[in-house]
Amino acid sequence: MVALVLVLAVRRGLRPLNVLSHQVRSLEVGQALNLRAPPHEEFQSMVQAIETLSNRYTSALQRERDLANEFAHELRTPVASLRLHVDLLKSAGAEAAPGIIRRIDLDAKRSAAVIDHLLALARASRTQLAEDASLFNLADLVRHIAADYGEKAYKSHHELSVSAPDLVEVRGYSTLLEIAIRNLIENSLAHTPPGTAVEIIVEALPVAIEVRDTAPAESPISAANGILGLGLGHQVVRKIATIHGAGFFKTTADDGTSVGYRLSPLTNIDRAEHKSVVEHDVPPESP
Secondary structure, eight states: OHHHHHHHHHHHHHHHHHHHHHHHHTOOTTOOOOOOOOSOGGGHHHHHHHHHHHHHHHHHHHHHHHHHHHHHHHHHHHHHHHHHHHHHHHHOOTTTHHHHHHHHHHHHHHHHHHHHHHHHHHHHHHHHHHSOOEEEEHHHHHHHHHHHTHHHHHHTTOEEEEEOOSOOEEEEOHHHHHHHHHHHHHHHHHSSOTTOEEEEEEEETTEEEEEEEEOOTTOSSOTTTTOOOSOHHHHHHHHHHHHTTOEEEEEEOTTSSEEEEEEEOOOOOOHHHHTTOOOOOOOOOOO
16 A cells, blocks of 8 residues: 555656656747746746757757758859850850850859858858867967968958967867858958958957958048958858857948958857857848
């Protein structure tokens, strides 16, 4: 009789937990969370943790969907243009062929850029999940990247420089930060006129990176014109900044001659910390 009473008492005591477990197992992807918490105080913290996890997952899923839709839209336009101009090239005369070929080359480069951004985002997600953060000198990384772009900057008549202390140690993902820095440098070199000074600035307290460009005074095109707003490349940079607990935003000098994009502050992260990173709100900009 005592054993039977104990079994019934334990079963009754575990009934709220079994009900909660059934609700959790019944959750569907993207479904609004509506858990009915048992009245017992011991279950309140568990229900709150489940709700927090579900909300974060739903938000991340929605961001990925929006990003996928944006990639699909960006790819649809150049691919359709490629098909159209290939058909035109088949029937075009010798005089029209060079112009059509230039357009095909432009569309092909745009498609390749979209695919590169997509691969960079996939790499960022994979690195965040599969690799541990490591300690490295951010200043050395920036100087190495700038050296790689020296020849390209010379050919495009840009002045590329680095302003950084000798040592800026940060714990994070050097491969991802390299993707972000290269993205911003390529943006500045591609969308500013010849003679523009492009400066990469690294700060130690707090740790921050900024890529700033200043158009020459005699240029009719300002540095702000032609720079991509929050396009696909900036989506990549924002995701990498979020992984490192940083914000990503645009900076402009008071006189309007200098425009930059800044990642700040870069915090030391480890596997336990970056799982709870919440994205910084970034005001929308016009592309």
